[in-house]
Amino acid sequence: MGLFRQKRAAPSRAERPPLERLDVQLLQSSAVTLYHKHMLLAQDISCLQQFGYRVYTLDAALWKAPADFHADAKRELAMPEYYVPNLASWIDCLAELDIPETGGVVLQFRHFDAFARSDPHFAHTLLDSIESASRRFLLLGRRLLALVQSDDPRIRFERIGAVPVNWNPREWLDSDRGLRPAS
Secondary structure (H helix, E strand, O other): OOOEOOOOOOOOHHHOOOOOOHHHHHHOOOOEEEEOOHHHHHHHHHHHHHOOEEEEEEEHHHOOOHHHHHHHHHHHOOOOOOOOOOHHHHHHHHHOEOOOOOOEEEEEEEOHHHHHHHOHHHHHHHHHHHHHHHHHHHHOOOOEEEEEEOOOOOOOOOOEOOEOOEEOHHHOOHHHHOOOOOO
C-alpha cells in the first residue's frame, strides 16, 4: 500500500493549517491524546478524516503481550517484510511511515488501559515512540497523531517525549469523564 518513506519538504507558510483546527489544537501539547468517551473519540476521528487524515485502528483489549501489539501493528499498518516484533523495529518502521502532505495519520488505540495495566512499561514506551516520531514528522510538515481511548477515566501516564499525555479538551476536567472531586 506504499506506506513508507518518500522525499519530503516542509510546507510553505501559506499551506499551514489555521490554529483553530482540531489537529493543531491536539498537537499543541502532545501528539498523544487520551479519550475516555467513545462518542467524543468518534467525533474527533470523523473531523480528522474530513481534514484528510488516514486512520489506523488498533484494539489493545486484544493484546496479552507485546507480541500481540506487534502482530496487530504489522497487519494494520502494512509494515514491511523486515519488521520484527520488537520496539527497535517498531521505532524504525514508524519513522518510515508515509504521512500524506494533506491531512496526516492517526493511530487510534482502543481500550489502551487494558494493555497498560498488564505491561505499563511497554505501553509508556509505545506512546513515547509515537510522540518522538511525530515531532520529527512535524519538522517536515507532516502530522502523526495517536488518539488513545481508555475505559479507565483515571488513567495517567508519565511524560512522553518530555511532554505530558493530556486528556482531550472536552474531557480535560475530571467531571467531564464522570469522576467526582476527591473529598
